[in-house]
Amino acid sequence: MDQENSVIYGLEFQARVLTPQWAETEKIRFFIGTQSLKQAKNQVHLVEFDEENSTLKNLVYYHSFGEIWKLNSSPIHANLLSSCYNAVDNENITCTKQTSILKVPEAGDVDQIESLEVQNNFQIADGEDIITNEFHPSDENKCITVMGNQVDLWDISEMNAKNVLSMNMENKSNSKYIAGKWNPHQNCNQFTTATETHLKTYDIRSGQLAWHIDSCHAQLLRDLDFNLNKQYHLATCGDDGCIKIWDFRQTNQPVYSRSDHSHWVWCVRFNPFHDQLLLSASSDARVLISCAASVSSEIANDTNISDYSADLTESKQVLQDGPLQWSEHEDSVYCAEWSHAEPWVFASLSYDGRLLISRVKKSLKYQIML
Amino acid sequence: MNEKRSNPLDIDGQHFNSNIYLEKLFKENSLKQIMDHEGDIVKDTQTLHSDMQTLVYENYNKFISATDTIKKMKTDFKKMETEMDLLASNMESITSFSDQISSTLCDTRHQISKLSGVHSLLKRLQFLFKLPATLKARMEENNYKQAVSDYMHAQRVLQQYGNMPSFQGIQSDCDVILKELKTELRKQFSNSEASAKDLAESVDLLLQLEEPAKELCTEFLNCADKRLSDQLVLLRDQSEQRDITEFVDLGCNGFLSDLCLVVASFHDMFINRVHGDSIENSEIFENFSATEMNTFIVQKMNKYFELMRNKVDLEQDVGDTSVLVRALDRFYRRVQAMNTMCSNADFSSIGSDIVVNAGKKQAKAHLQALKQYFAEGITKVRQKLSQKIIPQEESTKNLNELLNSLIMTTVEKVKGVLQDLVAFIQPDINFGQKSVFRDSFCIDNVREGLIVCFIHHITATARNFCTNNVSDPKIPPTLLLVLSKYCLYFQNNSVHYLLSQTDELFNINPKSSSALTTEAELCTSMEESAQELLNYFVRIQGLNISQMLRKSVETRDWLHTIEPRTVRAVMKRVVEDIAAIDGTVALLYEDQGTTTEHSSDSSRKTHSISVSRHQYRSNWSTYTPNHMDSTLVSNMHKLFSERIEIFSTVEPNKISILTGIIKISLKTFMECVRLKTFSKYGLQQIQVDTHYLQLYLWRFVADENLVHFLLDEILGSTVHRCLEPVLMEPSVVDIICERG
Incomplete structure (x- = not known):
């Protein structure tokens, strides 16, 4: 895209994980985790974007446990990260997947690169493929790990996390979990996972299946995201290049479906503030903001308040569903995230280690705000 | 001439001068000649x-005999005079x-003439006396016509002498009988079995008997x-059992001819006739009866039209168009004829509406049939x-045959339909020549409605295969x-062919009307469908191969694998599948892609492989000694190569199709590999596999650099x-690949 709209931050290593600093609401901050088998010390970069000057500030921490496959930041404590990593045993030339919750050290000596400290350990059998470690949205003592064929709820009030509950795939087929997310609504009692082309949601109070949508996508489902502003709505994306929004009360067909990418879509995110904006990253090396105004919460609000602000809603034109803004990378993009501090900034990370922090086009911004 | 005539030298002439x-004679001739x-x-x-002597003699003789004859006549005349006296x-x-x-004799003659006068008077009186009896007899014989004429005959006399007491009896008798006669005649009206002709006769008789015309008219x-109405009910009852021709015949012969008869007799009896009788009333009455009649006709015709419409609607099946057309033609002609009967109703337009509707229906039915036929095909x-488990050779032939037969049968079917529908506008079909009908x-x-719609249907069907059947793997x-x-x-x-065929058969000038769907429009939509299908085909096939590759990468434990000895079976399978697809595609699509890098002769093949292997080695050797450079190399490579669109649009040729499939498959392979961690042997296995693919895939694509x-x-x-x-x-890799 145009230069003034985005800032590039280059890493020396390949990387496929990116997460915004959830608990930080003032500064536009993103964590990046590198993925390198060769490097003794992988790194976590904390990148801060100064919007006014369009400059970047970065802090680097060592992640000495292994290459990072998944990184999540705590929604409560700004200095907590959960990491899923591949620990390499160089002597036996083998590696194991592990996860832990890490603490970002207080800013100390600027010249010296500090290491992340372990906050919580998880006892997980070797050979398990750990997909993600998700913080509970509101309860600081809970998190869930998703493994190849098992979902575990943990109590992390102590150093060694305690396994509270395990949920398994009922059918003993070869299918594996691919992704998982907390449902931020309904008191956060539901956890949704993706497996093959299906969505399965568990009630963590009982460990039972709460609801499910089968065959969401024609091919593998890669990622999902809940709409923070609208209950029952979640977005999915997958190998068929489609982005879909589902209302899980009516599972027979999606309420929104687009296929604008020309390859697999790896990541989809609702804008936390303006949920008509959908961010998606694809291995066609593109990042896309598309519009889903027809199913956004703002439309619903408008109709509610239209009684006393009729002229306001009239003047506001609804955006057409479809692609709004593209960003191009050189390699496959596996991750794209909205900032949680500023509604119009998003970051995308391509496999070649290039982070792109971009703004939503001004014209679009005004169209949505006015 | 004069000179000649007065030639003095002419010896026979009048003016002959001997001197x-x-x-001259002496002057000109010799002595001998003279x-x-x-x-x-x-x-x-x-x-x-x-000569002169004989002539004189003969004439003398005749003179003598003439004198004799005159003498004889004189004596004869004298005798005759006395006899005349x-x-x-x-x-x-x-x-x-x-x-x-x-x-x-004068006296006698007077008497005789008087007597004969008395005789005739008596005879007439006798007739009068006998009149009641004869009338009764006629009534019994049902010979009403004779009875009426008898009565009319006598009526004048009766009127003249009606006041005489002796005749009053006769008069009253006659009146009674006449009343009876009238009721009898009226009864005919209500008699359902009486034909229209009988009816008309009855009315005629009643009119002669000076019944009030207005009343009669209403009654009639x-x-x-x-x-x-009975006829119509009959028609309605029959409409379901009979076919359309029979139905129309029934309608024409029964209802319509009756109606015609009624109308004709009505005209004869009420409208034309009244003129003579009472001039002052006639005009009013004529108006009255004419309007009465018109409303009557319109009412009846409307009912009939409704029946006809229903019948036409009932004709569901495509059936025999020519039969339908003939029936409709008959119907239309008849209705047109009816049009003259009624002044203020336009039956022919209603009739043509019905015919147009029938045409529309027929076209629709044909369209339905075509659609069904296409679906069946x-x-x-x-x-x-x-069920294609047939040897390759046979299937190749089959595929082309299938395609051709599908095309041919569709085109033939459409042509058949057109031929069938042409029946509607045959020159001998009356309504077929009307511009109202022709246009619509x-x-x-x-x-x-038929051709364009069908072509649209084909494209829609084709597109359907691409869109909603994603989940239909069958x-x-x-x-x-x-x-x-x-x-x-x-x-x-075919689009061109069918359209021109239609235009020709139905005399449509495609340039004359802008509302017509143009050929170009249809062709574009066909092309788009073809493109969509092709794209979808590439996606599906790419997906199938991707799936295989993905499973093969995901399910293997790459950390604990043994040193590669062979190419993995999956890769062979991939190459086989792509070759199979190539074979199939080659049957239908030309090879004409822009193959930039290679030609297909075998010497070139080995060469190109060895060349590519050099590039291959030189490129990758950098990985081994210094890993950091590798990112640089690949990034450099990316800088100079164009972005590869994975699910891009393919062109309708074999190379492009195959390139599309291979692109999708290899991209998947790469994405899957990136999600795994490999041991040394794992990497080497991938090295062997990619080299194997390298060896076999280049031939399918347009630009082998892409595969590289x-x-x-x-x-x-x-x-x-x-x-x-x-x-x-690399040499070991070569050996393994060549062996496998």
């Missing part, structure tokens, strides 16, 4: 002389005798109404494709290929994901 003649001439003249003179005296005596006789109409092809039928129904991908070729063929040939690039990327990614990145000796 001049002699002078002497001869003299002899001649002498001889001539002698013959003339003797005698005759005159005789005639006079005859005249006097006859006078005498006539004067004596009521009666006719009842009868016609596709199903058939689908079945044949899915030819353009709206046949061209737009569609053989080859079907998509066949259909896309089908669409292309239609775009290039993608395979480079795969191996590069694997190197990154490897704990112990040690590549195998």
Whole structure:
């Protein structure tokens, strides 16, 4: 895209994980985790974007446990990260997947690169493929790990996390979990996972299946995201290049479906503030903001308040569903995230280690705000 | 001429001058000649002389006999005169005798004439006296007509002498009988079995008997109404059992001819007739009866039309168009004829509405049939494709045959339908020549409603295969290929052919009306469908191969694998599948892609492989000694190569299709590899596999650099994901690949 709209931050290593600093609401901050088998010390970069000057500030921490496959930041404590990593045993030339919750050290000596400290350990059998470690949205003592064929709820009030509950795939087929997310609504009692082309949601109070949508996508489902502003709505994306929004009360067909990418879509995110904006990253090396105004919460609000602000809603034109803004990378993009501090900034990370922090086009911004 | 005539030298002429003649003779001729001439003249003179003598003699004789005859006549005339005198005296005596006789007979003659007058009067009186009896007798014989004429005959007399007491009896008797007669005649009205002709006769008789015309008119109409209603009910009852021809015949012969008869007799009896009787009322009455009649006709015709409409609607099946057309034609002609009967209703327009509707229906029915036929055709092809366990050779032939037969049968079917529908506008079909019908039928129904609609249906069906059947894995991908070729063929040939055929058969000038769907429009939509199908085919096939590759990468434990000895079976399978697809595609699509890098002769093949291997080695050797450079190399590579669109649009040729499939497959391979961690042997296995693919895939694509690039990327990614990145000796890789 145009230069003034985005800032590039280059890493020396390949990387496929990116997460915004959830608990930080003032500064536009993103964590990046590198993925390198060769490097003794992988790194976590904390990148801060100064919007006014369009400059970047970065802090680097060592992640000495292994290459990072998944990184999540705590929604409560700004200095907590959960990491899923591949620990390499160089002597036996083998590696194991592990996860832990890490603490970002207080800013100390600027010249010296500090290491992340372990906050919580998880006892997980070797050979398990750990997909993600998700913080509970509101309860600081809970998190869930998703493994190849098992979902575990943990109590992390102590150093060694305690396994509270395990949920398994009922059918003993070869299918594996691919992704998982907390449902931020309904008191956060539901956890949704993706497996093959299906969505399965568990009630963590009982460990039972709460609801499910089968065959969401024609091919593998890669990622999902809940709409923070609208209950029952979640977005999915997958190998068929489609982005879909589902209302899980009516599972027979999606309420929104687009296929604008020309390859697999790896990541989809609702804008936390303006949920008509959908961010998606694809291995066609593109990042896309598309519009889903027809199913956004703002439309619903408008109709509610239209009684006393009729002229306001009239003047506001609804955006057409479809692609709004593209960003191009050189390699496959596996991750794209909205900032949680500023509604119009998003970051995308391509496999070649290039982070792109971009703004939503001004014209679009005004169209949505006015 | 005068000179000639007065030639003095002409010896036979009037003005002959002997001296001049002699002078000339002497002057001009020799002596000998003169002497001869003299002899001649002498001889001539002698013959003339003797001739004259005989003539005188003959005429003398005739003179003598004439004198004799005159003498005889004189004596005869005298005798005749005396006889004439005698005759005159005789005639006079005859005249006097006859006078005498006539004067004596005069009295008698007077008496005789008087007697004969009395006789005739008596005879007439006798007839009058006998009248009641005869009338009764006639009534019994049902010979009403005679009875009425008898009565009319006597009526005048009765009127004249009606006041005489002796005749009053007769009069009253007659009146009674007449009343009876009238009721009898009226009864005929209500008699359902009486024919219209009988009815008309009855009315005629009643009118003669000076019944009030208005009343009769209403009564007559009521009666006719009842009868016609019966006919209509009959028609309605029959409409379901009979076919359309029989139905129309029934309608024409029964209802319509009755109606005509009624109308005609009504005209004769009420409208034309009244003129004579009472002039002051006639005009009012005529108006009254005319309006009455018109409303009656309109009412009846509307009912009939409704029945007809229903019947036409009922004709569901495509059936025999010519039969339908003939029936409709008959109906239309008849209705047109009816149009003259009623002044203020336009039956023919209603009739043509019905005919137009029938045409529309027929076209629609045909369209439905075509759609069904097309669907069946596709199903058939689908079945044949899915049971394709036939040897390759045979299937090649089959595929083309299938495609051709699908095209041919569709085109033939459409042609058949057109031929069938042409029946509607045959020159001998009356309504077929009307522009109202022609316009709507030819353009709206046949061209737009049938042909264009059907072509749209084909494209829609084709597109349907691409969109909503994502979850239907049962569609053989080859079907998509066949259909896309089908669409292309239609775009290039059949659309034009069918449209021009239609235009020709139905005399449509495509340039004249802008509302017509143009050929170009249809061709574009065909082309788009073909493209969509092709894209979808590539996606599906790419997906199938991707799936295989993905499973093969995901399910293997790459950290604990043994040193590669062979190419993995999956790769062979991939190459086999791609070769199979190539074979199938080659049957339908030309090879004409822009193959930039290679030609297909074998010497070139080995060469190109060795060349590519050099690039391959030089490119990748950088990974081994210095890993950091590798990112640089691949990034450099990316800088100079164009972005590869994975699910891009393919062109309708074999190379492009295959390139599309391979691109999708290899991209998947790469993405899967990036999600795994490899040991040394794992990496080497991938090295062997990619080399194998390298060896076999280049021939399918337009630009072999593309395959090189993608395979480079795969191996590069694997190197990154490897704990112990040690590549195998290229020569060993070669050996393994050649062996496998």
